[in-house]
Amino acid sequence: MDMSRLQQIDACSWSVPLRAGEKRAPVLLYGSQSLLASMDDKVLEQITNVAFLPGLAGSAMTMPDAHWGYGFPIGGVAAFDPEQGGIISAGGVGFDISCGIRCLRTNLDLENITPHLEKLADALFRNIPAGVGEEGKLKLTPAQLNDVLTGGAQWAVEHGYGHAGELEYVEERGHMKGAVPGNVSEVAKKRQRGEMGTLGSGNHYLEIQVVEKIFDPDAARDFGLHQGQILISIHCGSRGLGHQIGTDYLVSLAKAAGRLGIHLPDRELACAPINSPEGQEYLGAMNAAINVALANRQILAHLTREVFDEILPQASLETLFDVSHNTCKLEKHAVDGKERLLYVHRKGATRAFGPGHPALPARYQKAGQPVIIGGSMGTGSYVLAGTKESENRAFSSASHGAGRAMSRTQALKRWQGKELIRELASKGILIRTQSMRGAAEEAPGAYKDVDEVAAATEQAGLAKRVAFLRPKACIKG
Amino acid sequence: MSFDYFEHDADIGVIGRGATLEDAFEGAAAAMFAIMVDAAQVKPLVQFAFSFAEGDVELALVTWLNRLLAEARQRDLVLGRFSLMRTDGQWQGAAWGAPWDANMERGTEVKGATLTMLRVGQIDGVWEARCVVDV
Numbered sequence: 001m002d003m004s005r006l007q008q009i010d011a012c013s014w015s016v017p018l019r020a021g022e023k024r025a026p027v028l029l030y031g032s033q034s035l036l037a038s039m040d041d042k043v044l045e046q047i048t049n050v051a052f053l054p055g056l057a058g059s060a061m062t063m064p065d066a067h068w069g070y071g072f073p074i075g076g077v078a079a080f081d082p083e084q085g086g087i088i089s090a091g092g093v094g095f096d097i098s099c100g101i102r103c104l105r106t107n108l109d110l111e112n113i114t115p116h117l118e119k120l121a122d123a124l125f126r127n128i129p130a131g132v133g134e135e136g137k138l139k140l141t142p143a144q145l146n147d148v149l150t151g152g153a154q155w156a157v158e159h160g161y162g163h164a165g166e167l168e169y170v171e172e173r174g175h176m177k178g179a180v181p182g183n184v185s186e187v188a189k190k191r192q193r194g195e196m197g198t199l200g201s202g203n204h205y206l207e208i209q210v211v212e213k214i215f216d217p218d219a220a221r222d223f224g225l226h227q228g229q230i231l232i233s234i235h236c237g238s239r240g241l242g243h244q245i246g247t248d249y250l251v252s253l254a255k256a257a258g259r260l261g262i263h264l265p266d267r268e269l270a271c272a273p274i275n276s277p278e279g280q281e282y283l284g285a286m287n288a289a290i291n292v293a294l295a296n297r298q299i300l301a302h303l304t305r306e307v308f309d310e311i312l313p314q315a316s317l318e319t320l321f322d323v324s325h326n327t328c329k330l331e332k333h334a335v336d337g338k339e340r341l342l343y344v345h346r347k348g349a350t351r352a353f354g355p356g357h358p359a360l361p362a363r364y365q366k367a368g369q370p371v372i373i374g375g376s377m378g379t380g381s382y383v384l385a386g387t388k389e390s391e392n393r394a395f396s397s398a399s400h401g402a403g404r405a406m407s408r409t410q411a412l413k414r415w416q417g418k419e420l421i422r423e424l425a426s427k428g429i430l431i432r433t434q435s436m437r438g439a440a441e442e443a444p445g446a447y448k449d450v451d452e453v454a455a456a457t458e459q460a461g462l463a464k465r466v467a468f469l470r471p472k473a474c475i476k477g
Numbered sequence: 478m479s480f481d482y483f484e485h486d487a488d489i490g491v492i493g494r495g496a497t498l499e500d501a502f503e504g505a506a507a508a509m510f511a512i513m514v515d516a517a518q519v520k521p522l523v524q525f526a527f528s529f530a531e532g533d534v535e536l537a538l539v540t541w542l543n544r545l546l547a548e549a550r551q552r553d554l555v556l557g558r559f560s561l562m563r564t565d566g567q568w569q570g571a572a573w574g575a576p577w578d579a580n581m582e583r584g585t586e587v588k589g590a591t592l593t594m595l596r597v598g599q600i601d602g603v604w605e606a607r608c609v610v611d612v
Binding site: 040042067068069070071074091094095096131132133134135187190191194200201202240243244246247250251254255267268270404407408409410434435436437438441477 | 482483484485486487488489513514536539540543546547550551553555577581582583584585586588589590591592593595609611612
């Protein structure tokens with residue numbers, strides 16, 4: 001990125017001064033100098049375009065893991081006020097609506113699973129449908145799917161996938177209000193028929209991880225984490241239904257913006273005023289897709305438990321937290337000292353409520369919301385805790401992953417899937433995948449340094465590090 | 478008809494080229510499905526057709542690619558051959574493919590075609606259609 005266009009505010013915060021005659025909202029970029037310098041200029045271009053959209057509250061901003069996306073950059077955060085003509089954007093949410101991470105905390109330590117790791121990896125790979133073209137065992141009737149669209153993870157629990165107690169540790173208590181199944185196309189519904197309980201492909205994964213380092217013992221205690229403990233992270237979203245909603249609304253909102261007189265600096269920002277019929281229609285459909293994602297991760301957690309029950313019957317897998325990173329949600333935030341109800345777009349950014357936030361369960365009131373930065377399959381991931389500071393700095397948002405540092409086509413030229421899997425196995429990390437191409441694209445070297453991203457996230461005041469997780473086995477889509 | 482790719486940080490840029498605009502669209506479709514599977518493994522066992530209306534040729538490319546993805550997923554097919562005809566803003570598409578089978582080497586799932594880097598035009602007399610697809 002052209003650093004000469006940025007003005008440093010503090011070690012990990014940067015603003016973008018207005019050019020002569022430029023009329024837009026402020027832009028803030030969070031990250032260390034080296035992270036920002038290595039980002040593509042397109043990140044700056046895309047987030048600056050967001051700052052031209054109507055009704056933006058405060059600043060348009062990027063997280064330390066930001067990279068070039070479509071519409072918004074990945075790692076982009078922007079809040080819009082419906083009372084000020086604020087918009088909702090399909091490009092600000094993405095195709096994989098409510099993609100996120102379910103993190104499960106086990107009662108097992110590394111020594112308990114080491115002798116069984118191969119068997120666990122094989123059984124998880126058999127039991128969890130993963131990869132392009134794979135379908136799940138659960139086939140829903142149209143009526144059942146409509147119930148999922150409004151019920152979310154609650155529907156899954158009511159149908160035997162997991163238990164009601166864990167919904168307390170799922171965003172929105174597992175059930176997103178405001179879903180309108182009638183706004184979801186029949187094509188989208190048909191695409192989901194065989195895709196409930198599937199992991200998907202690309203950067204999606206199910207990973208067995210060990211807590212290697214604790215940064216904040218008090219928060220770790222509240223989260224129920226200790227060094228050597230085994231966790232499981234499930235990264236996926238709303239599958240075909242979400243993809244189709246993204247597809248359906250991307251073009252229709254791009255056309256609506258023109259019709260409604262919204263000037264789009266780039267038409268991939270496809271949007272409509274929140275209070276317009278078009279905006280409300282997308283909102284109802286997007287909320288339905290959030291419920292599908294919540295249900296999907298609930299089902300995948302259940303399928304994971306089935307595998308552990310068979311191989312390690314003493315295992316207990318509890319939900320640490322389930323948090324999405326591709327959403328637009330109505331939240332109360334203070335801007336310039338005034339509380340406002342805003343629609344916060346987080347595209348590749350995690351909600352990160354600080355201590356005392358009313359949406360958090362009692363257990364996390366003191367520590368703040370668990371935030372998960374999912375790293376690459378060869379390096380590691382972080383559990384962080386939301387901060388009060390983030391409320392003012394980034395509408396309670398934080399990084400969501402390591403963020404890509406290299407394109408998929410470049411990664412394919414540099415790595416071979418089979419070799420990479422052998423190399424990771426020699427380091428004690430088992431990979432199970434149907435796609436050698438996918439493995440190469442997801443090579444750890446294609447990602448930014450997750451340690452630097454997590455450290456910058458903390459330094460920027462967005463979330464504080466609680467624990468570092470090292471991968472032991474990874475099921476890739 | 479031929480296809481190629483271009484760089485994008487998170488996703489993949491597809492390019493279709495051909496003597497006509499329709500050829501270029503077919504090339505872009507071939508590029509997109511080749512991300513998911515080796516096209517040489519796909520036999521043309523099943524054929525389907527569909528139509529759509531779109532006056533904007535760039536939005537038509539996105540619509541074409543996304544319709545193919547949706548049709549393929551609903552039919553549990555992977556596609557390897559494509560045909561497209563245009564009369565003004567009316568488009569008639571067809572595709573050939575086969576059901577997924579266990580022996581196919583899986584690539585990476587394409588979630589949808591985006592408006593990013595979207596461009597349809599002629600370069601030195603050759604039609605080119607390109608956009609970023611989300612994976």
